[in-house]
Amino acid sequence: MNSTNPFALWRWEALFQNFDNVGSGFLRTFQVAVLALALSLIVGMIIGILSTAQNWVPRSIARVYVEIFQNIPLLIQIFFMYNGLAMAGLVLSEFTIGVVGVGLYHGAYVGEVVRAGILSMPKGQHEAAYSQGFNYTQTMRYIILPQMVKSILPPLTNQAVNLIKNTSVLAIIAGADLMYAADSYASSSLNYGPAYVLAGLLYFLLCFPLATFSRKYEEKLKKNDSIVVDIPEVME
Amino acid sequence: MIKLQNVNKYFGDHHVLKDINLEVAEGEKIVIIGPSGSGKSTTVRCMNFLEEPTSGEVFIEGNQLTAKNKLEVVRNSSAMVFQQFNLYPHMTVLENLTIGPIKLQKKSKKEAEETAYRYLDIVGLREKAMVYPSTLSGGQQQRVAIARSLCSEKKIILFDEPTSALDPETVQEVLDVMIQLSSMNITMVVVTHEMGFAKQVADRVIFMDEGTILEVGSPEHFFENPTHERTKEFLSKILR
Numbered sequence: 001m002n003s004t005n006p007f008a009l010w011r012w013e014a015l016f017q018n019f020d021n022v023g024s025g026f027l028r029t030f031q032v033a034v035l036a037l038a039l040s041l042i043v044g045m046i047i048g049i050l051s052t053a054q055n056w057v058p059r060s061i062a063r064v065y066v067e068i069f070q071n072i073p074l075l076i077q078i079f080f081m082y083n084g085l086a087m088a089g090l091v092l093s094e095f096t097i098g099v100v101g102v103g104l105y106h107g108a109y110v111g112e113v114v115r116a117g118i119l120s121m122p123k124g125q126h127e128a129a130y131s132q133g134f135n136y137t138q139t140m141r142y143i144i145l146p147q148m149v150k151s152i153l154p155p156l157t158n159q160a161v162n163l164i165k166n167t168s169v170l171a172i173i174a175g176a177d178l179m180y181a182a183d184s185y186a187s188s189s190l191n192y193g194p195a196y197v198l199a200g201l202l203y204f205l206l207c208f209p210l211a212t213f214s215r216k217y218e219e220k221l222k223k224n225d226s227i228v229v230d231i232p233e234v235m236e
Numbered sequence: 237m238i239k240l241q242n243v244n245k246y247f248g249d250h251h252v253l254k255d256i257n258l259e260v261a262e263g264e265k266i267v268i269i270g271p272s273g274s275g276k277s278t279t280v281r282c283m284n285f286l287e288e289p290t291s292g293e294v295f296i297e298g299n300q301l302t303a304k305n306k307l308e309v310v311r312n313s314s315a316m317v318f319q320q321f322n323l324y325p326h327m328t329v330l331e332n333l334t335i336g337p338i339k340l341q342k343k344s345k346k347e348a349e350e351t352a353y354r355y356l357d358i359v360g361l362r363e364k365a366m367v368y369p370s371t372l373s374g375g376q377q378q379r380v381a382i383a384r385s386l387c388s389e390k391k392i393i394l395f396d397e398p399t400s401a402l403d404p405e406t407v408q409e410v411l412d413v414m415i416q417l418s419s420m421n422i423t424m425v426v427v428t429h430e431m432g433f434a435k436q437v438a439d440r441v442i443f444m445d446e447g448t449i450l451e452v453g454s455p456e457h458f459f460e461n462p463t464h465e466r467t468k469e470f471l472s473k474i475l476r
């Protein structure tokens with residue numbers, strides 16, 4: 001008779017015999033996170049630049065985008081893509097929904113980071129560029145964005161951490177991601193304890209190094225008197 | 237070369253420049269002095285439209301500056317040196333000097349670098365070409381900024397208090413570079429309180445007070461017999 005302790009040794013053994021599923025869930029989560037991060041960086045860069053333009057039209061577009069994606073729960077956005085778009089005839093794979101859904105959602109947050117980064121650059125940089133004859137686009141491309149990247153690296157990394165954790169919403173549409181794999185293993189085997197602990201550990205394994213890097217890098221920037229972009233933590 | 241005609245500037249309802257009229261000839265060296273808040277910076281910033289006048293006209297080499305053509309005129313005609321240097325911190329000294337000529341004047345990298353080294357020699361910083369600005373002293377940074385303003389070989393260089401942010405020991409090295417420039421055929425408009433510099437290079441000194449040009453004259457005029465009471469008062473303070 002096996003022990004009924006939820007963390008009994010035999011439960012761990014059983015879990016590792018079924019590691020394949022959890023392992024491929026982990027891999028899936030990793031893939032979704034990397035691609036969604038890439039998408040969110042591209043979208044965020046565009047939104048951030050639009051939101052600091054002199055003309056009000058791009059500024060409004062960026063504003064509307066950010067407000068919509070930040071003020072509707074990610075879960076609803078994912079459901080919308082899964083069910084809503086499917087009803088309209090556009091059926092996307094769970095993988096695509098993960099990348100696009102999480103990517104667009106975090107694109108709004110990255111956009112705010114980029115915006116704060118652009119605005120944190122000293123006025124003198126814009127003035128020097130203008131006094132040489134650089135136009136707005138050239139000023140952004142050669143002067144502002146390259147030096148901004150360094151100062152927004154910490155908040156961007158925090159975004160990456162949030163993004164990785166948020167890929168777990170895929171579980172809800174059977175996305176075959178880490179959370180889903182752990183959850184389905186747990187409910188079929190009743191090995192809830194080890195399954196969730198392992199899943200948590202694997203998320204931690206992805207996120208902790210990033211969070212640590214972010215913190216260390218920010219300390220380093222502060223020590224060098226570089227510009228530090230502080231984003232109020234409004235997520236989750 | 238530069239002409240300001242009835243230039244007025246308001247910030248909100250603060251009347252900062254009041255009917256400024258000024259003509260600067262090609263190659264002329266102008267020094268602008270005056271108390272804090274009198275409108276010196278605003279005046280030079282109107283010359284490249286970093287500030288656009290509320291009314292009045294600005295002409296550069298005969299072309300009227302407008303919101304539409306300002307970038308093109310600036311690109312072709314003028315450079316600026318700032319109190320806070322405003323070097324690009326993510327670029328080496330050499331890149332700071334060549335980015336403008338390469339991207340704006342469409343010079344080749346090689347040509348731009350040769351020019352850059354030539355001007356680095358003039359400001360005495362050739363050996364700093366590969367370092368980043370943050371490793372330099374204030375005086376060195378300002379000399380790099382001056383070299384940058386020279387690299388695009390414009391006819392006009394505007395200086396807004398180039399030595400005011402410097403440690404007293406490094407002021408002279410920057411002034412020496414500027415004195416050297418004055419022998420080139422560059423039109424210089426310099427906001428500064430360095431009267432020694434004014435005496436040595438200025439063709440005309442302009443005294444501004446409360447948004448107007450109160451008095452114009454040679455440096456000697458200002459040292460020997462300034463007309464206005466306000467001018468005397470101001471000079472007695474800075475020459476003390």
Ligand SMILES: Nc1ncnc2c1ncn2[C@@H]1O[C@H](COP(=O)(O)OP(=O)(O)OP(=O)(O)O)[C@@H](O)[C@H]1O
Pocket residue numbers: 247250252270271272273274275276277278279
């Ligand atoms: N961007 C701005 N917005 C509002 N007011 C401004 C702005 N720039 C300058 N002013 C005001 O205009 C007046 C003239 O400023 P300006 O900078 O031209 O003076 P200045 O003679 O250069 O003084 P200083 O010696 O202190 O540099 C000041 O009262 C200043 O407060």
Ligand SMILES: [Mg+2]
Pocket residue numbers: 276277278396397
């Ligand atoms: Mg000033």
